[in-house]
Amino acid sequence: MKSLVAYLVRLLSGLRPRWLGTDPSDCQRVYFANHTSTLDAAVLWASLPASIRERTRPVAARDYWTANALRRWLANEVFRALLIERRKVTYEDNPLRDMLGVLDAGESLIIFPEGGRFPGPEPQTFKGGLFHLAKDRPQVELVPVYLENLNRILPKGEVLPVPLLGSITVGTPIRLESGETKVGFLDRAREAVWSLHLK
Amino acid sequence: MLVGGVVAVLILASVIGWILARRAGSAEYRSTIANLNARTRAWWFMVAIFILAMLSGGIGSVVLFGLTSFLALREFVTMTPTKRGDHGTLLWLFFVITPIQYALVAVNWYGLFSIFIPVYAFLFVPLRSVLSGDCERFLERTATIQWALMVCVYCVSHAPALMTLRIPGFEGQNGKLLFYFVLVVQASDVLQYIWGKMFGKHKIAPTVSPNKTWEGFVGGVVTATFLGAALWWATPFTLWQAAGMSLVITLMGFVGGLVMSAIKRDRGVKDYGTLIQGHGGVMDRIDSLCFSAPVFFHLTRYFFT
Numbered sequence: 001m002k003s004l005v006a007y008l009v010r011l012l013s014g015l016r017p018r019w020l021g022t023d024p025s026d027c028q029r030v031y032f033a034n035h036t037s038t039l040d041a042a043v044l045w046a047s048l049p050a051s052i053r054e055r056t057r058p059v060a061a062r063d064y065w066t067a068n069a070l071r072r073w074l075a076n077e078v079f080r081a082l083l084i085e086r087r088k089v090t091y092e093d094n095p096l097r098d099m100l101g102v103l104d105a106g107e108s109l110i111i112f113p114e115g116g117r118f119p120g121p122e123p124q125t126f127k128g129g130l131f132h133l134a135k136d137r138p139q140v141e142l143v144p145v146y147l148e149n150l151n152r153i154l155p156k157g158e159v160l161p162v163p164l165l166g167s168i169t170v171g172t173p174i175r176l177e178s179g180e181t182k183v184g185f186l187d188r189a190r191e192a193v194w195s196l197h198l199k
Numbered sequence: 200m201l202v203g204g205v206v207a208v209l210i211l212a213s214v215i216g217w218i219l220a221r222r223a224g225s226a227e228y229r230s231t232i233a234n235l236n237a238r239t240r241a242w243w244f245m246v247a248i249f250i251l252a253m254l255s256g257g258i259g260s261v262v263l264f265g266l267t268s269f270l271a272l273r274e275f276v277t278m279t280p281t282k283r284g285d286h287g288t289l290l291w292l293f294f295v296i297t298p299i300q301y302a303l304v305a306v307n308w309y310g311l312f313s314i315f316i317p318v319y320a321f322l323f324v325p326l327r328s329v330l331s332g333d334c335e336r337f338l339e340r341t342a343t344i345q346w347a348l349m350v351c352v353y354c355v356s357h358a359p360a361l362m363t364l365r366i367p368g369f370e371g372q373n374g375k376l377l378f379y380f381v382l383v384v385q386a387s388d389v390l391q392y393i394w395g396k397m398f399g400k401h402k403i404a405p406t407v408s409p410n411k412t413w414e415g416f417v418g419g420v421v422t423a424t425f426l427g428a429a430l431w432w433a434t435p436f437t438l439w440q441a442a443g444m445s446l447v448i449t450l451m452g453f454v455g456g457l458v459m460s461a462i463k464r465d466r467g468v469k470d471y472g473t474l475i476q477g478h479g480g481v482m483d484r485i486d487s488l489c490f491s492a493p494v495f496f497h498l499t500r501y502f503f504t
Contacts (some may be wrong), residue, residue, distance in 0.1 A: 162289040
């Protein structure tokens with residue numbers, strides 16, 4: 001079932017990832033990408049090779065993905081999304097703790113550090129979560145991914161996708177350098193994503 | 200016999216292309232060979248269209264040209280500056296208007312086929328976009344969407360529509376006419392390219408397409424017209440009529456290529472194939488066909504049916 005959904009997503013979107021900075025690998029990773037469309041998590045997840053896909057979980061907003069039965073099924077049974085609270089973050093419900101839990105279980109993550117969907121091509125300022133992941137689990141590779149044109153294929157608030165062309169570009173992994181500040185690191189991470197739009 | 204000859208030429212071209220690609224030295228030479236090989240592959244595809252068209256009695260060519268339109272439209276619209284407010288319009292474009300246009304070819308409803316996009320889609324596109332309430336660059340967006348429809352769908356649909364013409368004394372052989380048309384268009388493209396590469400000196404439109412030269416244009420048009428005339432026996436035309444038709448096809452094809460180059464230049468794109476990495480450029484292969492198909496269709500319809 002999962003493979004079927006992944007196949008359908010690839011077929012309908014026509015998207016093939018371009019692995020420019022690194023190759024698909026079983027090593028533990030956090031893929032971080034710009035976020036413009038509901039499709040983002042699905043296409044990025046579907047574009048990974050099956051064996052890696054099995055061990056990679058997209059991080060997604062609980063309020064959106066539990067709104068109806070189809071979304072719940074997709075999030076829980078297909079994508080195995082890690083659903084996080086966007087609005088009322090409490091100590092028990094801390095998204096960061098859940099994400100570290102997934103990494104400690106040996107799995108990889110897909111995250112969208114802008115913290116929401118924005119329509120423009122250039123990513124917004126990143127939120128702090130990526131920095132904390134990098135600091136607390138320094139052995140994990142952080143892989144920048146740029147998603148192009150997906151907001152035109154399926155903009156926020158629309159149901160049916162228009163079959164335009166889009167692309168997925170995977171860049172060179174980055175790590176937190178010693179002594180690097182939070183702002184400096186997040187800027188560099190954002191630049192690593194945005195620089196891929198020219199390649 | 201026509202098919203057999205073309206398949207033989209294609210096998211030869213593929214083998215030569217394969218050998219040249221293996222021996223290619225400089226980067227410029229490699230890209231020239233890659234370009235020629237891409238054209239050869241497009242030819243194989245067109246031979247397949249013809250055989251399918253013959254075997255299926257026309258419906259195969261409708262489906263294949265319909266898919267070609269769909270892919271071309273996808274490339275064209277990706278390149279144009281549509282906005283969020285056009286999303287609903289674009290859904291109609293891809294999933295309703297394009298299929299209807301080809302369905303009209305399939306059921307041979309000429310009256311509606313010839314005005315569906317110029318009249319009804321023309322009125323519908325701005326109507327659907329205006330409902331989104333976004334007025335920014337409204338005329339530009341509406342005009343480019345209509346243009347995309349006209350070029351990628353309306354014009355291209357005239358090629359399979361050749362299958363619907365009733366030409367006295369030529370019944371049941373329209374597949375040959377379609378094949379003849381595509382053959383002359385593509386031969387003209389390739390011959391202009393080859394003549395230009397071999398003898399090209401004087402640029403014909405330096406600001407639009409620096410690769411097009413007078414030598415390539417004249418050499419390609421003349422040789423493709425000769426080829427089209429030499430194949431008159433496969434058409435409902437006499438020798439001189441076939442020459443005239445081929446001349447019109449090649450000239451319109453040249454103009455089509457030039458116009459598409461201007462659009463690409465305007466949008467800052469080199470090839471439709473490199474618009475988004477990893478996708479093939481359907482528009483690059485059919486730009487000349489877009490412009491020649493409606494003219495060839497109507498000339499044939501007016502004078503021979």
